[in-house]
Amino acid sequence: MSIITFIGAGQMASALTFPAVENGNKVRLVGTPLDRDIIKTASTTGFHPTLKRQLPKEGIEYYQIEDVYKALQDTDFVLCGVSSFGVDWFADNILGLIPENVPILSVTKGMIEMEDGSMITYPQYFTSKLPKGKKLSINAIGGPCTSYELADKDNSAVVFCGDDINILRKLKSLFQTSYYHVSLSTDVVGVECAVALKNAYALGVSLAIGLAIGPDGNGKEHYNSQAALFGQSVKEMRHLLRLVGGGEENIIYGAGDLYVTIFGGRTRRLGILLGQGLTFKEAKEKLEGVTLESIVIATRTGNCVRRMAERGLVSLEDFPLLMHIHDIITNGATVDIPWKAFEIENV
Amino acid sequence: MSIITFIGAGQMASALTFPAVENGNKVRLVGTPLDRDIIKTASTTGFHPTLKRQLPKEGIEYYQIEDVYKALQDTDFVLCGVSSFGVDWFADNILGLIPENVPILSVTKGMIEMEDGSMITYPQYFTSKLPKGKKLSINAIGGPCTSYELADKDNSAVVFCGDDINILRKLKSLFQTSYYHVSLSTDVVGVECAVALKNAYALGVSLAIGLAIGPDGNGKEHYNSQAALFGQSVKEMRHLLRLVGGGEENIIYGAGDLYVTIFGGRTRRLGILLGQGLTFKEAKEKLEGVTLESIVIATRTGNCVRRMAERGLVSLEDFPLLMHIHDIITNGATVDIPWKAFEIENV
Numbered sequence: 225m226s227i228i229t230f231i232g233a234g235q236m237a238s239a240l241t242f243p244a245v246e247n248g249n250k251v252r253l254v255g256t257p258l259d260r261d262i263i264k265t266a267s268t269t270g271f272h273p274t275l276k277r278q279l280p281k282e283g284i285e286y287y288q289i290e291d292v293y294k295a296l297q298d299t300d301f302v303l304c305g306v307s308s309f310g311v312d313w314f315a316d317n318i319l320g321l322i323p324e325n326v327p328i329l330s331v332t333k334g335m336i337e338m339e340d341g342s343m344i345t346y347p348q349y350f351t352s353k354l355p356k357g358k359k360l361s362i363n364a365i366g367g368p369c370t371s372y373e374l375a376d377k378d379n380s381a382v383v384f385c386g387d388d389i390n391i392l393r394k395l396k397s398l399f400q401t402s403y404y405h406v407s408l409s410t411d412v413v414g415v416e417c418a419v420a421l422k423n424a425y426a427l428g429v430s431l432a433i434g435l436a437i438g439p440d441g442n443g444k445e446h447y448n449s450q451a452a453l454f455g456q457s458v459k460e461m462r463h464l465l466r467l468v469g470g471g472e473e474n475i476i477y478g479a480g481d482l483y484v485t486i487f488g489g490r491t492r493r494l495g496i497l498l499g500q501g502l503t504f505k506e507a508k509e510k511l512e513g514v515t516l517e518s519i520v521i522a523t524r525t526g527n528c529v530r531r532m533a534e535r536g537l538v539s540l541e542d543f544p545l546l547m548h549i550h551d552i553i554t555n556g557a558t559v560d561i562p563w564k565a566f567e568i569e570n571v
Numbered sequence: 572m573s574i575i576t577f578i579g580a581g582q583m584a585s586a587l588t589f590p591a592v593e594n595g596n597k598v599r600l601v602g603t604p605l606d607r608d609i610i611k612t613a614s615t616t617g618f619h620p621t622l623k624r625q626l627p628k629e630g631i632e633y634y635q636i637e638d639v640y641k642a643l644q645d646t647d648f649v650l651c652g653v654s655s656f657g658v659d660w661f662a663d664n665i666l667g668l669i670p671e672n673v674p675i676l677s678v679t680k681g682m683i684e685m686e687d688g689s690m691i692t693y694p695q696y697f698t699s700k701l702p703k704g705k706k707l708s709i710n711a712i713g714g715p716c717t718s719y720e721l722a723d724k725d726n727s728a729v730v731f732c733g734d735d736i737n738i739l740r741k742l743k744s745l746f747q748t749s750y751y752h753v754s755l756s757t758d759v760v761g762v763e764c765a766v767a768l769k770n771a772y773a774l775g776v777s778l779a780i781g782l783a784i785g786p787d788g789n790g791k792e793h794y795n796s797q798a799a800l801f802g803q804s805v806k807e808m809r810h811l812l813r814l815v816g817g818g819e820e821n822i823i824y825g826a827g828d829l830y831v832t833i834f835g836g837r838t839r840r841l842g843i844l845l846g847q848g849l850t851f852k853e854a855k856e857k858l859e860g861v862t863l864e865s866i867v868i869a870t871r872t873g874n875c876v877r878r879m880a881e882r883g884l885v886s887l888e889d890f891p892l893l894m895h896i897h898d899i900i901t902n903g904a905t906v907d908i909p910w911k912a913f914e915i916e917n918v
Contacts, residue, residue: 368798376791378783379910381799389918405799405910409917436725447831451715452728452752455827462820472819473809473917479826480802484794563726563752570756570820571736 237305245283414470418478424522425457434499526550584652592630761817765825771869772804781846873897
C-alpha cells in the first residue's frame with residue numbers, strides 16, 4: 225500500500241484513481257485552482273462532473289489546492305495530472321514542494337518547443353525547472369488511453385517511461401490491473417515524441433472524414449482516403465522520431481494512439497469541420513470552450529520542423545502532411561491535401 | 572494509349588477500370604470461369620453486379636474466358652485480377668499465354684507459405700511457376716484501397732512493387748489519376764509482407780469490438796482496447812517484416828491497410844463474431860458464402876511462424892497476438908486476449 229498524491233483532478237488523473245485504488249493504494253486527489261468545483265462535487269457525492277463517472281467509494285481523499293501541503297505530507301508518489309496548459313503552473317507551484325525521494329508520474333503528453341527550434345519532453349522540461357541542485361525522478365505515461373474508457377475498465381495498454389527502470393517497475397506495481405496493461409521504457413524522448421505527434425496527425429486523418437461527408441454532412445464516410453492519410457502520418461512520425469533521437473519502435477505507441485485519437489472526440493471534430501470547408505478560425509469558434517491540445521502540438525511541431533529546415537537539418541518535403549496541417553492552423557489555409565507529395569519511389 | 576488485358580473481373584480488378592480508362596487506355600476485361608455472370612451482365616448493361624457500380628461506358632471490351640486468346644492478342648499489359656483463391660488457376664492457365672514483353676500487374680495481395688516454412692510473395696510464386704526459361708516482369712499492387720471506394724473515386728494511396736523501376740513507372744503512368752496515388756517500390760517482399768499481414772491483424776483488432784459489444788451486441792464499442800491491439804499488431808508486423816527481409820519502412824503500408832481493413836467488412840465481421848463468443852466454426856457458418864482471405868493469411872502466417880520457431884529461428888513469445896489468432900482459427904480456441912504478454916520492457 226502506498227500513498228499517491230494526485231495533483232490535478234481532471235479526467236485522466238481521476239480515471240487513474242480506479243487502478244490506483246484497486247491496488248490498495250491511498251489516493252489523495254488534489255484539485256488545481258481550475259478544479260475547485262470538481263473537488264467540491266466529488267468530495268460530497270463521489271461523482272466526477274467532467275469524467276461523468278462515480279469515482280471509487282473507498283480509498284480517495286479530496287483536497288482543494290490550499291491543502292496541497294497536507295496532501296503531500298508523507299506521500300510516497302506524486303501523479304502530475306495537469307494538461308499541457310497546466311505544466312507551467314505545475315512547474316512553478318508544485319515541483320518545489322515535492323521531496324527528492326518522491327517519484328513523479330506525469331500524465332501530460334507531448335513535447336515543448338525551445339527557442340532554438342529543438343523540442344524537449346515534459347519530464348525534461350520539468351527537470352529544467354527544478355531549483356538548482358534539486359533532483360527528482362520524473363516519469364511519464366504514454367500510449368493510447370482515453371479517460372472515459374479507463375474509468376469503465378476497458379482493456380488499455382500504456383507505457384510508463386523514465387530514466388530508472390527500477391522506479392518504473394515500482395510505478396507499474398501501483399497501477400497495473402487486469403485491464404490496465406503497462407509496458408516500460410527508458411526511451412523517454414521516443415515515447416513522448418510518438419504520443420505527442422499523434423495529436424497533430426489525428427487532425428490530419430480527420431480531414432478526410434470532413435472532405436468525404438462534405439459541407440452539408442450528408443456525404444458517405446470513406447476509408448481509403450483516411451487510410452492513405454494514416455499511412456502518411458506513420459511515415460512522417462517515423463521520420464520525426466529519428467530526428468529527435470527516439471527509437472523507431474515507438475511507432476507502435478504512435479500508431480495505436482493515432483488510432484484511438486481519430487475516434488476520440490475533440491481533435492476529430494476539429495479535423496472534420498476543417499475538412500468540411502470551415503477555416504480554422506470558424507472551426508475554433510464552433511468548438512468554443514473545448515481545449516485542443518492537438519492544435520498546440522501541431523503548431524509546436526510544425527514550428528520546430530520549419531526552424532530545423534531553415535537551419536538545413538531537414539527537408540520540408542519529407543513532411544507534406546504536417547506542413548499542410550501547420551498551414552491550416554497558422555495561416556488559415558483551406559484544406560487541399562497534397563496527395564501527390566505523398567508519392568514516393570523506394571528503389 | 573495502351574491496351575491492358577484484365578484477367579479476372581472481380582471487384583478490385585473492375586474498380587481499376589476507372590483509372591485505367593480515365594487515362595485513355597483500352598481495357599479488355601476477361602472474366603475467369605467464376606465471373607461468367609458478371610461478364611454477361613456487365614457487357615450488356617455496364618453494371619457490375621458485385622461491385623454494384625456502373626463501369627465506365629467507353630473504353631472497356633468484355634470477354635468470357637474462352638476468348639482469352641483474343642483478349643491477349645497485341646496487348647501491352649496484363650492486370651492479374653484474381654483473389655488469393657485464384658492464383659493457382661492463373662498460374663496454370665494464363666501465365667503461359669502471356670508474351671515475355673508484356674508486364675503483369677497483380678492485385679492479389681499476400682504471401683504463400685512454402686513447405687519449409689518460408690513465405691514467398693505472389694510475384695515470386697508466379698515466377699516459380701513459369702515454364703523453364705521464360706521470363707516475365709511480374710509486379711504487384713499493395714496499400715490500402717477498397718474496391719468500392721476506388722470506384723467512387725475516393726482518394727486512395729497505393730504502392731506498385733516490382734524489380735524494375737522503369738517498368739513500375741510505366742505501370743504508374745497507366746493508372747495514376749487525381750484520386751489514385753501511386754508510390755513505387757522495388758522492395759517486393761517488404762510491401763507484400765506488410766499488406767498481407769494486415770489481414771490477419773485486422774481480425775485481431777476486430778476481436779476487441781466483439782468483446783466490447785458483447786454476445787447480445789448491445790455493449791458500447793470501446794477504442795482503448797482496439798488501439799492496444801492496433802499497437803500490438805504494428806509491433807508484431809514490424810518484427811515479421813524483419814524476419815522476411817523486408818524494409819521496416821513498409822510498416823506505413825501495413826498500418827494504413829490495417830486501418831482500412833478494420834473498417835472494411837468481411838474480416839471485421841468475423842472478428843466481431845469471434846469476440847462476441849462464437850467459435851470459429853460457428854462464426855464461419857454465420858458468414859457462409861463470404862470469402863475470407865484473412866483466414867488464409869492468418870493461418871499461413873501462423874503456420875510459418877510456428878515452423879520457424881520449431882527450427883529455432885524465432886521465439887513464439889514475440890507474436891502473442893498472431894499465435895492467439897492462429898489458435899482461434901486452427902484449434903477452435905475461445906477468445907482470451909493475452910494482454911499481459913503484450914507488456915514489454917524497453918531498457
